[in-house]
Amino acid sequence: MSESVSVRCPACRREHLYTAPAYPCVCGAPVAPPLDPHGTVTAVTHRAWDDEWLGVRCAACGRETQWPRPELGCPCGTMLRVPVARAAATGEPRRQAPAARPAFQPIAIRTARDAVTAAAVYLRRLGYRDIRRADQRPPTGIGIAAHGLLAQVDPTVRPATLRDVECLWLTAMTESAACVYFSLAGYAPDARTRADTLGVPLFVLDLTGAPQPVNDPAHELDATGAR
Structure with missing residues (x-):
């Protein structure tokens, strides 16, 4: 299940509850970026491709893929980048036989x-x-x-x-x-x-x-x- 953290906008000080989106790994398991509840929320003031993506490892099959960094739009107009925790190494990941290709989970397009x-x-x-x-x-x-x-x-x-x-x-x-x-x-x-x-x-x-x-x-x- 995706985790949730409290996010405070640095511009207007509003507080939001943010839930990390989960995307399907190619093995079929849902994957969500690990959020850092103690990290610092930052405002997105410019875009750079390298800052838009991060590697997230699937707990089911161990495959690491690139996913969009978590962001949240505040009603004041500020785009917030939610801090992500650095995943701790826990030894060899659990492996399982590849599953059938999962159903595509669409992402609503606004931008x-x-x-x-x-x-x-x-x-x-x-x-x-x-x-x-x-x-x-x-x-x-x-x-x-x-x-x-x-x-x-x-x-x-x-x-x-x-x-x-x-x-x-x-x-x-x-x-x-x-x-x-x-x-x-x-x-x-x-x-x-x-x-x-x-x-x-x-x-x-x-x-x-x-x-x-x-x-x-x-x-x-x-x-x-x-x-």
């Missing part, structure tokens, strides 16, 4: 960061590892990468274009990686046609955070996962 988080959690469910920010910034949206995969997340309100799909595919080709596109607003007709030709999986992220495959390569990826 561009939510869209990236939803895509990252979905890719982890498919079996991709070491998800991180892509080395090259795409012309639109946000690029994330995993071992052997390059993904683009487009949180804008315009459909992805033919050029968007081709740029993603070309960048992936130079890195000898597969690629996948996530869009909030869908795709232009010629972009979908070109993606089918190139074998690029296309997903639409609805506001609940559930990726919906919209072409055959996406349906195949959703069914088979990472290879």
Whole structure:
């Protein structure tokens, strides 16, 4: 069960009860970051990718993956970063046989960061590892990468274009990686046609955070996962 801590906003001094969100590990077990009830709450004044993620180890299978750092929005307008405890080493973790792929637990999308988080959690469910920010910034949206995969997340309100799909595919080709596109607003007709030709999986992220495959390569990826 996710733990809860009392969080006081340093700007307005309001106190909140914060519960750490739990995300599904690829083994099926829920994983939540360990909160530090004695740590210092800080206000988020700027964003840096390295500060957005932290490694959390699954107690069931011992796998460590990257999860978004816990944050809480105060009604005064301040975004609060909740302190995380450093997990103590307790010897070899308990191992168990891999479970069937768990049902995807969507993350409601309110911001561009939510869209990236939803895509990252979905890719982890498919079996991709070491998800991180892509080395090259795409012309639109946000690029994330995993071992052997390059993904683009487009949180804008315009459909992805033919050029968007081709740029993603070309960048992936130079890195000898597969690629996948996530869009909030869908795709232009010629972009979908070109993606089918190139074998690029296309997903639409609805506001609940559930990726919906919209072409055959996406349906195949959703069914088979990472290879």
